[in-house]
Amino acid sequence: MAISIPSNQPPPHQFKSIPLVRLLLHILIPSAIILIGVGGYFSLKKLVHINVFGMELGEEKKTLSTRKPQSNKRPMFRTKAMPLEAQDYTIKLRSQGEVRAHNATTLTAQVNGRISNISGKFEDGAFFSKGDILLEIDPADYNTELASSQAQLARAKANFAQEKARAKQALLNWKDAGFKEEPSDLVLRKPQLQEAEATVTSATSSVQRAIRNLERTKVRAPYDGRVSKRRVGLGQQVGGSTPLGDIFSTDFAEVRLPLTTRDLQYYTPPQKPGEHGKKNNITFSSILTGIDKHWQGTILRAEGELDEKSRQLFVIARIDDPFALNSQSHPIYIGQPMRATIPAVMLKKVFIIPRAYMSGLNEVLLIREGTFKRLSIDPIWSGDDIVVTRGGIQEGDHLSIDRLPYAPDGAPVEILADDKPENRTTNGVSKRIGKKRIRPAK
Template identity: 30%
Template sequence: MGRLVSILAPIGIIILVGVGGSVVLNMIKPEPEKADEPRAGLNVFAEPVRRGDLELSVSAQGEVRPRREIVVAPQITGRVSYVSPDFIDGGFIKKGQLLVRVEAADYELAVIRARSGVASAEQRLAREIAEAELAVQDIQDLGLDDASPLARREPQLAEARASLEGAKAQLKDAELALNRTAVYAPFDGRVRERSVDIGQVAAAGSALGRIFANDVVEVSLPLDDNEMGRLGLPLAFAATADKPGPKVIFEATVAGEPRQWTGEVVRTAAAVNSMTRQINVIAELKDPYGAGADGDAPMAPGLFVNATIEGETIPDVLIAPRGALRGEDQLFIGDAEKGKLSIRTVDLIYSDTDGAYVRSGIDEGELAIVSPVQAPFDGMSITVMERLEDGTVKVYDPEDRTDTETGNASETSIAVTGAEGTPQ
C-alpha cells in the first residue's frame, strides 16, 4: 500500500501543477485583438448621373463629287488649231474662257457662200416685187376685175420671199457652225482630264476632256429609317430659305493631317434603295476651293469623307455614362448609403459613345455603375467607388458610418495607380 502511494503521489502532484498552471495562464493572458471583418459586397466603380442637353446626330460616309461635271466636245468636225494652256489635268478655268479651237477656214468659206445666196435672193425678191407692181398696174389699166393670182404674180412673189428666208437661214447656219469652231467653258471650274491636242482631227461629239464646276460639291450619305427619324427628315425633303437643312460636319485625312469642312443637307434622293433599304441624303459644301476649304485643303471631288449630320437638340435630359447601360433600357445604380445594387428600367432616348440619354427612371446625382457585374440581382451587396478628376478614388463605405444625424455614407479617398476601372 505504501509502495502504491509513493508511486501515485508524484503523478498527482504533476497533474495538479499542470492544471493549475493552465488555469493561471488562461486568466492572465491578454485578450486577442479582433480584426475588423472584411467589407462585404463587390467593389464597383460608378459615375454620377448629370443633366444636360442632347444634340442628336447621325454619322455616315460618302464620296465627294461635283454637282456639275460635263464632257467637253465640239459640235462640228475639224482639225484642232488651238488648246488653252489652262485646259490640262488639274487646271483652273473661268466661265467663257476659250478651251479649244478648230480650224475655221472651211466654215468661213461657207459663210461667204451663204451671204452670196442671201444677196441673190434679195435681188430676185426685188425684181419680183417690181414685176408684181407692173402686173397690177396693167390689170388696172385694162379694167379687169377677175384677174387670177398668177396674173398678179402673187405666187412668184411668195416664192421669192421664201427663197430669201431660206438663204438667210443658210447664212445663220454657216455663221453658227463658224462660231462653234471655238469651245468655251460654260462655268468656273477645274479640268479633270484632257484627251486632245493641237493637230488632232476632232469629230463632232467626240470627247476632248472632262471639266467640273468648283462652286459646289456634293456628298451622298446613305441613312436608314431610324436615322432619318432621328434627324426629323421626311423622305421628300428639299431645303428652302425658310426651312434649311441640317448642318453637316465633313472630316477626312488629307496629306496626313485631319481636316474638317462644314456643309448642309439640301435634299433627299427620289427613292429608297431596294437593295439596302436605305435612302441617300444629299449634303452640299459651297466654294470647296475657297471660303469652304479648311485652310489650304479643299474638299476635292473623289475624296472619301466621314460626315456627322446634326439633328435637333432635346433640352434637359438625364445623362448616364455609356458603360452603365445594360441591354436596351436598363441601368445599374449603386446605393452608396446602403451598399446595395439597384436595377432600373429607364426611358432611353438615345445612346452613343458620350453617354446614355434618359427621360426618366433615374435621378440626377445618382451613381451609375460602369464596372462589369456578374449574376446581378436587385439588392445585391456592393461597395461603390468613384474615380475623381485628380486620379484618386472615393470609396463609399456604409458599414463605417457613424453619423446617424446626417444619414450619409462615410467617404474615404485613396490614391489608385492601377489600370483604369480596376479597384486596387
C-alpha cells in the same frame, strides 16, 4: 472409468483469471492513450508553436483579455465618380459617303474639223469660268461657208427686189390696158414674189447657220468648273461625237448619305418640292488620314426609294464652295470619303452615360446615398462613345468611373476627389478611412 490429469497443467481455477487480465489490458491501454491526447491538446492550446527537441517553434497565445477587438465593419471602397444630371440631348446621326460633283460633263464638239488651239485652262485639274474658250477648231472651212451663204443671201435679196418691181409694173400695165376686172395673182406675179421672198429667208438662215458653225469652232465652258481629264490633242481631227474631255462644276459639291430605318425614327428628311434642311447644320469630316478639317453642309433632298440591297434611304447633302475658291477653308476633292454628323430630334431630361464607364452590357455602377447600386439600364439612344437613358437613375446619383467588377450591392463607398495611386489600392478598396466622404445612410 476414472480420468487422469497430467501433473504439468495448472489447476482448473486458473483458467478463469487469464481472460480477465486480457480484457483489462484491452480497455486500459486505449483509455490511457485517449487521456494523454486530451491532456496534450489542452496543454498545447495555449501555444501557437511547439518546442521540439530544444527548438523554439512558437510563442504563447494571447488570452482573450489581451486580444484586440475585431471590427465588424465592412471594408470601405474608394472610387472616382461623376455626378449624373438630367439634361436635354440632341441625337446626332452618323453617316458617310463620297463627294461627287454637282454637274459632271463629257465635253464634245458641235462641228467637225482639226484642233488648231488648246487653251491652258483645258488641262487636267485646271479651273475655268463660264464662257472661257477651252479649245479651237480650224475655222477656215467655216469662214468660206459663211462667205458663200452671205453671197447667196445677197443674190436672193436682189432677186426679191426685182420681183417686187416686176409685180408693181404688171399692175400698172393692167390698168393701162383698160381692163375693168381685178388682175389675177399670176398677172401681179405674186407666186414669183413669194418664191423670191422664201429664197431670201432661206439664204438668211444659211448665213445664220454659217455664223453659228464658225462660232462653234471655239469650244467654250458651259459653267464655272474644273477639268477632270482632257482626251484630245493639238492637230487631232474631231467630229460631233468625239469626246474632248471630262469637266465638272465647282459651285458646290454633293454627298450621297445613307440613313437606316432606325435613323429615320429620329430624323425626317425633306420630301416636298422646294423643301430642304436647315442651312449648314451638317458637319462633315474627312475619313482620309492627315486631314483634320471640318465642313458645313445642307441636306437638299431625299431619294424617293429605298436601296434594294441595304434597305436604306439616301439623302443628298450640299457643300458650298468645295474648292475654297471664295473662302479660307480647306478644299475638298471629288471622290473624297466623308463622315457626316446630322442633328436629329432633341431628347428631354435624359442621362448621358459614357460607354467607357459602364460596368457591363447595359449595366452601370451607381453611388446612391453613400453605397453602391448596380443598375441595368434601357438605352434610348446609343452612339460610339455614349449611351442615353432615362429610367432608373435619380437626381443626385453618381456614376463610378473606376472598374470595380466585384463591388457588392450596398457596400459603403467613398468618392475620391482625385485619382492619385496612393489614395486607393488596385482593387478599389480603401487603405485608410478618415477622409471626407459620402457616408451610407443608416
